[in-house]
Amino acid sequence: MAGTDERDAHVWRFFRAGGFDQVRIDTGADIAALARLDQKLWVALACPTRGVEFDARTLDLIDTDGDGRIRAPELLAAAAWAVGLLRRPDDLVGAGATLPLAAINDAAPEGTTVLASARTILRMLERPDAAAISLQDTLDIETALNHTDFNGDGIVPAAAAEDEATRTAMADIIDCLGAETDRSGRPGVSQDKVDRFFAAADAYARWWSEAESDPALLPLDADTAAAAALVRKLRPKLDDYFARCRIVEFDPRALDALDPALPAYAAIAAQTVVADEAEIAALPIARIAAGKPLPLGDGINPAWAEAIAAFGRLVVTPLLGARASLEEAEWRTIEARLAAHEAWAERKPPTALEKLGPDRIRALAGSALASSIGALIARDKALEPEMTAIAAVEKLIRFRRDLAPLLNNFVSFRDFYTRSGKALFQAGTLYLDGRSCELCVTVDDETRHAQLATLSRIYLAYCRCTRRGAAEKMTIAAAFTAGDSDNLLVGRNGVFYDRKGRDWDATIVKIIEHPISIRQAFWLPYKQFARAVSDLVQKFAAARASATSTGMTQTLTRIGGPAPAPAPAPTAAAATQEPPAAREPAFDAARFAGIFAAIGLAIGAIGTAVASIVTGLLRLAWWQMPLALLGIALVVSGPSVLIAALKLRNRNLGPILDACGWAVNARLRINIPFGTALTLLAKLPERAERSFTDPYAEKKRPWRLYLGAAVVVAIGVALWWFGFIADWIGRW
Numbered sequence: 037m038a039g040t041d042e043r044d045a046h047v048w049r050f051f052r053a054g055g056f057d058q059v060r061i062d063t064g065a066d067i068a069a070l071a072r073l074d075q076k077l078w079v080a081l082a083c084p085t086r087g088v089e090f091d092a093r094t095l096d097l098i099d100t101d102g103d104g105r106i107r108a109p110e111l112l113a114a115a116a117w118a119v120g121l122l123r124r125p126d127d128l129v130g131a132g133a134t135l136p137l138a139a140i141n142d143a144a145p146e147g148t149t150v151l152a153s154a155r156t157i158l159r160m161l162e163r164p165d166a167a168a169i170s171l172q173d174t175l176d177i178e179t180a181l182n183h184t185d186f187n188g189d190g191i192v193p194a195a196a197a198e199d200e201a202t203r204t205a206m207a208d209i210i211d212c213l214g215a216e217t218d219r220s221g222r223p224g225v226s227q228d229k230v231d232r233f234f235a236a237a238d239a240y241a242r243w244w245s246e247a248e249s250d251p252a253l254l255p256l257d258a259d260t261a262a263a264a265a266l267v268r269k270l271r272p273k274l275d276d277y278f279a280r281c282r283i284v285e286f287d288p289r290a291l292d293a294l295d296p297a298l299p300a301y302a303a304i305a306a307q308t309v310v311a312d313e314a315e316i317a318a319l320p321i322a323r324i325a326a327g328k329p330l331p332l333g334d335g336i337n338p339a340w341a342e343a344i345a346a347f348g349r350l351v352v353t354p355l356l357g358a359r360a361s362l363e364e365a366e367w368r369t370i371e372a373r374l375a376a377h378e379a380w381a382e383r384k385p386p387t388a389l390e391k392l393g394p395d396r397i398r399a400l401a402g403s404a405l406a407s408s409i410g411a412l413i414a415r416d417k418a419l420e421p422e423m424t425a426i427a428a429v430e431k432l433i434r435f436r437r438d439l440a441p442l443l444n445n446f447v448s449f450r451d452f453y454t455r456s457g458k459a460l461f462q463a464g465t466l467y468l469d470g471r472s473c474e475l476c477v478t479v480d481d482e483t484r485h486a487q488l489a490t491l492s493r494i495y496l497a498y499c500r501c502t503r504r505g506a507a508e509k510m511t512i513a514a515a516f517t518a519g520d521s522d523n524l525l526v527g528r529n530g531v532f533y534d535r536k537g538r539d540w541d542a543t544i545v546k547i548i549e550h551p552i553s554i555r556q557a558f559w560l561p562y563k564q565f566a567r568a569v570s571d572l573v574q575k576f577a578a579a580r581a582s583a584t585s586t587g588m589t590q591t592l593t594r595i596g597g598p599a600p601a602p603a604p605a606p607t608a609a610a611a612t613q614e615p616p617a618a619r620e621p622a623f624d625a626a627r628f629a630g631i632f633a634a635i636g637l638a639i640g641a642i643g644t645a646v647a648s649i650v651t652g653l654l655r656l657a658w659w660q661m662p663l664a665l666l667g668i669a670l671v672v673s674g675p676s677v678l679i680a681a682l683k684l685r686n687r688n689l690g691p692i693l694d695a696c697g698w699a700v701n702a703r704l705r706i707n708i709p710f711g712t713a714l715t716l717l718a719k720l721p722e723r724a725e726r727s728f729t730d731p732y733a734e735k736k737r738p739w740r741l742y743l744g745a746a747v748v749v750a751i752g753v754a755l756w757w758f759g760f761i762a763d764w765i766g767r768w
Contacts, residue, residue, distance in 0.1 A: 046072060053453035054689075055705035060450070061443045064125025070447070071112050075701070078447045082107045082699035087478045088460040089535045090445075094438045097431050105697070111446065118435040121147050131436045133171040140432075150432060153425030171437070174430040178423075184220075186416040188423030191218035191226050196412055205405040208396075209233045212388045219423075227413045234406040239385040241401035244394050246380060253380045255373050256354055263351045264374050264381065270347055271371075273321045273340060277330055278364040285326035295324040329361035449704065455713065458535060461693055466499065466514040466542060468530025469523050470718040473497075475515035475689075475706075476532070477696055482511055482546050488695040489513065489548065493683045494706065496548040496692070497524060501532050501540035512542070513692065517711030520556040521549065551683050554708070558677050684708055 046069035050057040059077060061067060075081065085095040085104050098106055098114045119125050123141045137154055141147040154169045157177045185196035194206040206225050213233055215223030247253040254260045280294045296319050317339035322331055332348040352359065355373055356366055389397050444450040445460040452459035466473040479485040482498040489496060495516045502509050512532060516524065524547065532542040689704035706714070720726070752761075 045069075048073065051450075051454075054449070054702075054710075055707070056702050058448035058450065058453070058702075061440065061447060062129065064119070064122075064128050067115050067128050067440065067443065068119045068125045070115050070443070073447070075108055078108065079449050079700070079702045079704070080446050080693075080698055081701050082697075083446060083460065084697040087480075087696060089458065089463060090442065090460050091434065091438055094434045094442070097434060098442075106446070111443070114435060115439060115443070118432065118439055120144055121150060121432055122436070128436055129440050131440075133433060133437050134168050135170075135429075135433045135436060136168045138167070146428070149421075149425050150428050153422065154429050156422065157426060157429065169429065169433070171430065171433045174426060174433065178426055178430065186419055187219045188416060188419035188421075189219045190413060190417045190420065191216050191224040192409070192412045192416050193218060193220075193222040193224040195222075196224075196416075197408070199408075201403075202405060202408045202412075205400060205403075206409060208389075208392060208400070209409075212391065225409065225413075227410060230406060230409050230413065233389070234400065236385070236387040236389050237397050237401040240387055240389060240394075241398045243384055244398060250376075252376045254377065256350075259350060259354070260374075260377050261381070263354075264377050266343065266347055266350060267370065267374055268378075270340075270343060274330065274367055277321045277324075278367065280320060280324045281326060281328050281364075284324055288326060291324060291326075294320075296320065329363045330367070331361050333360055453710075461696065461698070462535075463512055464532055464534040466497075466512065466530055466532045468497075468499075468514075468528065468542065468544075469519070471516070471519050472716045473514040473516055473714070474716075475517065475714045476512045477692060479511050479513050479696060482513070485513060485695040486546060486548055489692045491691040492689065493550050493687045494548075494689075494692065495521060495524075495550045495552045497544050498546040498548075499530065499532065499542040500545045501542045503538065503540050510540075511545075515692070515706075516552055516715055517687075517706065518715035519552060519717055521552055550687075551679070554677060554681060554684070684711070687711065 046065060048066075048069075049060040049062070051060055052058075057077070058079060059066075059073060061070075083106050085092065085099050085106060088095075095106060096102075098110050100110055100113070118128055121141055121144065122128065122139055124139065127139045135154070137151060140151045140154065142151045155164070157173055158164055158166045158169055160177055160180075161173060185193060192206075194203045194210065197203040197206060209225045209229055210223055213229050216226050216229065218224045256263050284291045284294060316337065319337055319339075321337050321340050321344070322328075322335050330344075332344060332352065336344045348362075351370060352362060352366075355370055392400075441451070441457075442460075445452070449459060451457040452462070461477050462474065463476045463478045466476050479498070486496070486498070497514050497516060499512050499514060500509070501512060514532075524544070526544050526547060528544050530542045530544075532540040534540065685707070687706040689706055690700040690702070693700050693704075
């Protein structure tokens with residue numbers, strides 16, 4: 037109809053599961069129109085690329101920004117790309133890991149390139165007439181190309197060079213600037229590294245050429261740099277020495293202050309003296325005197341003696357000739373002779389190539405090695421379109437195989453709710469306590485996961501899983517949605533089977549308790565009552581046994597012990613106070629009597645309550661008794677069942693997945709029938725034969741007969757007590 041919105045052109049189909057409507061993605065047209073589906077109807081808007089049971093390589097290809105998460109825009113872009121490269125969108129549904137060449141849309145520019153690349157791959161695999169290409173074909177050819185020197189990644193290893201000079205230059209680049217790793221995993225160089233290396237070599241060579249044109253820059257030839265470094269090191273101490281000598285020459289009274297005083301040496305003498313300690317190095321380089329030259333031999337501060345000796349050998353003698361001392365004017369002459377070199381050294385360009393030495397750097401700068409290496413890199417990059425096209429073929433095959441299953445575990449949770457397959461988040465099956473749990477997810481930190489997962493209202497058992505003989509470990513959260521929790525305790529062991537069929541030893545390390553079933557909630561008050569009675573009886577028996585044991589011990593002590601000596605007449609002080617240690621501990625009869633009385637009172641109260649209930653029932657008409665029993669059951673179990681029903685009705689898978697990194701966009705209900713299907717209880721196979729003969733069964737006693745007789749007697753007594761029997765006899 038004219039004016040119909042393009043969004044309404046595609047007819048969507050939905051199915052009801054989990055208490056909400058989910059879209060059906062059954063055809064290629066559904067995938068092609070996915071961008072027009074309101075994202076409020078998507079079940080999830082993001083999921084992690086790890087920790088899910090799906091092909092990691094496919095997820096990485098969809099995750100274009102490489103942040104480890106698949107988002108809705110990335111999934112839409114992948115669907116649009118795959119639809120555009122196939123002639124029929126329906127080829128995206130139910131496809132395997134093989135791509136017919138006829139299915140590629142060569143009308144699109146990229147489709148033409150992909151088709152040509154697919155044919156090139158088949159030709160390289162010596163199958164030029166093949167009508168289809170498989171995922172394994174692309175992996176085989178990619179593996180072969182990745183282990184060649186030229187594989188289109190723009191990084192060339194040194195072994196790719198044909199001559200020794202080029203290989204050595206490439207090794208120098210790797211040594212100075214670091215290596216880059218190519219597709220094959222080998223170290224190599226890129227064009228950027230080559231440009232930076234030779235630009236630095238040219239700058240260093242230009243700087244060094246200044247010294248060749250100006251002899252003043254290297255007055256000591258090759259030793260100039262070492263001499264200048266030594267002068268820079270000694271300059272503060274020499275300037276300090278000559279300044280002190282000038283001050284003393286100006287005013288002799290300053291000598292005592294400028295020359296070290298004895299207290300300074302006293303502080304040094306109090307410890308083990310080492311010549312190069314900081315305290316000694318801080319003293320003047322030589323003794324101070326008016327107009328005194330600097331000695332170059334004896335009389336030098338021990339901390340500086342070695343440096344002054346090297347200074348005289350490397351600097352003074354070559355520049356001024358051999359001498360025993362140095363005047364201040366001569367020191368200034370040396371500084372002036374080296375000033376041009378120091379200014380030139382400050383202009384040296386910063387570079388990591390200096391380790392190669394000036395001769396090697398200048399040789400590299402003036403060579404054609406940069407062009408030789410660049411030609412190798414250009415040869416490698418010429419294969420980039422071919423390698424990219426090969427990667428596109430692999431990507432198209434993977435999307436054709438995996439895109440539809442991914443959408444049915446992302447846009448909708450069809451596999452999970454229809455039980456047609458395992459969902460992405462289902463890590464495997466846990467067998468523990470006579471049942472199997474199929475809703476198991478992997479978690480990184482059970483404590484952090486439990487903070488959000490407890491909102492799911494699902495009974496969760498966190499299990500630490502290990503494999504014998506392997507270093508692999510993982511933690512899973514298993515949902516128990518059927519049965520009861522009586523035997524689920526921290527420390528219990530089970531077996532976990534992952535999606536690959538591998539078995540893991542699983543141990544419960546943490547539990548989040550929620551109701552599992554209505555049946556468990558119904559019987560919970562009775563179990564609690566029975567447990568309370570059992571604890572009460574055990575306490576009574578333990579108290580009785582303790583009292584009996586204490587009494588027997590005291591009796592035996594009195595019988596077997598020596599006769600007590602006659603007690604002296606108590607004094608007034610002794611009569612008022614007796615040391616506690618002088619008495620033997622006596623049996624506290626009052627304490628145990630109180631315990632017996634309390635326990636007996638509790639048992640009596642329970643018996644009275646039971647008797648009252650039985651009496652009340654016997655007063656009713658026969659047809660009222662079942663209704664009364666039903667009412668009692670409702671009063672006792674009703675609150676527990678009601679709370680459990682509300683929680684079971686509100687069970688939600690969303691918080692569990694959100695805690696794993698998903699962005700769930702719907703309320704994923706797990707009702708009682710569906711929960712029963714997720715946790716299967718142990719049952720015998722159909723048509724199985726059973727033998728009820730147990731050779732180790734306990735000896736049977738006629739308890740039923742005794743109980744029946746007791747009930748009959750109790751009813752008879754009650755009827756007689758309340759006058760029913762007398763009334764019946766009178767009427768008869």
